[in-house]
Amino acid sequence: EGVESLNSDKVSQTVVRIGALPTVEVEVVPRAVAMFAAGPLACRxxxxxxPSGHLLAMLRDGKLDFSVGRLASPDVMKGLVFEHLYSEQLTFAVRPSHPLAKRAPLSVRDIEPYPVLLPPANAIIRPIVDSLFITAGVGKIKFEIETVSNSFARAYALENDAIWTISRSVVARDLEIGQLVALAVDTSATHGPVGITMRSDEQMSVTTAAMLDAVRRAATYVASRF
Structure with missing residues (x-):
């Protein structure tokens, strides 16, 4: 009984620290944490x-055990390794009453007259968005709103005729229940890898390994819904 108590105290003091980019904080990470919490190695x-830069800095400093999200650019991956889980593309999400919601097909240039919610300049997906706009010949957007907050972007898109530029998994549930609508714009060129970033010299604890396994299982489920 004394040994069991000591082991219990040790588990209660253990903490798994995860970095979650906006891409995965709505679907993958919540599901993974629930799976982990139901397992025998559950801990705090x-x-x-x-944003990516903030999380990678914490990861390098040992303040995070690993981070989950889109693959960062090669120039910031020194000393880190990436495990690919799935790939996804961006989408333009709007409220059902948006003037473009029922029009199809649409080009990227059709979004120009409307406010657009965008990831900030230091976000991993921003260069992908910029490349899509440049390739499509998009000129000046009517009004740009930069944010990493999914809750703000969702609220703003639901109350205004704004277009939310976001990874599809973030709004997957909103699209399923009809709260938001994906514009009929071809965004296949925005496909990118999502996965786990770790320190290359990391010695994983059993609890961290258990959480990693939960992330892998959650990602498999989420990817199957695309």
Whole structure:
């Protein structure tokens, strides 16, 4: 009984620290944490959200055990390794009453007259968005709103004729229930890898390994819905 008590105390003091980019903080990470919490190695979990640069800096400093999200550019991956889980593309999400919601097909240039919610300049997906706009010949957007906050972007898109540029998994549930609508714009060129970023010299604890396994299983489920 004394040994069991000591082991219980040790588990209660253990913390798994995860970095979650906006791409995965709505679907993959919540599902993974629930799976982990139901397992025998469940312990305290800390979720840190924010832009890629912030999370990678914390990962390098040992303040995170791993990070989940889109693959960062090669120039910032020194000393880190990436495990690919699935690929996804961006989407333009709007409220059902948006003037473009029922028009098809649409070109990227059709979004020009409307406010557009965009990831900030330091976000992983921003260069992908910019490349899509340049390739399509998009000129000046009527009004740009930069944010990493999914809750703000969702609320703003639901109350205004704004177009939310976001990874599809973030709005998958909203699209399923009809709260938001994906514009009929071809965004296949925005496909990108989503996965786990870790330190290359990391020695994983059994609890961290268990959480990693939960992330893999959650990602498999989420990817099957695309």
């Amino acid at each position: 979990v800390h979720i840190e959200s924010g």
